[in-house]
Amino acid sequence: MFSKKTVFGSLAGLGFLLSVTANVALAQMPHGMSPNSSEEQTAQFRRIEQPLGLKIGVTVGGIALIGLELWWFLWSKTKAEELLRWGAEEQEDHA
Secondary structure, three states: OOOHHHHHHHHHHHHHHHHHHHHHHHHOOOHHHOOOOOOOOOOOOOOOOOOHHHHHHHHHHHHHHHHHHHHHHHHHHHHHHHHHHHHHHHHHHHO
16 A cells, blocks of 8 residues: 555645645735735734744644544554454454
8 A cells, every 4th residue: 555654745745735836826816806905804804914833833733633534544444453353363262
C-alpha cells in the first residue's frame, strides 16, 4: 500500500498548495471586486487579520488531525485483526 511518509508528505504538500493558491487568487482580484470593499462590509461583520504564526499553527493542526484520522481508519485495523487472529489461535490451542 502507501507508506506513511508518502501519505503525510502528500497531505502537507496539498495543504501548502491550497494555502498558496487561495492567497494568489485574492491578490489577482481587481480592486473594486475585493472582498473587503466598503459596499460589501456591514457593521455586523469585519475582517480580522490573523498573525501568520496562528495561520500556520491552525493549518499544521488540521493536517495532523487529518493524518490521525487516516491512520485510525486505514492502518490501525491491521493490528486489531492480528490480535483477533492471535486470540482465535490461542482459543483453539486451549480447546
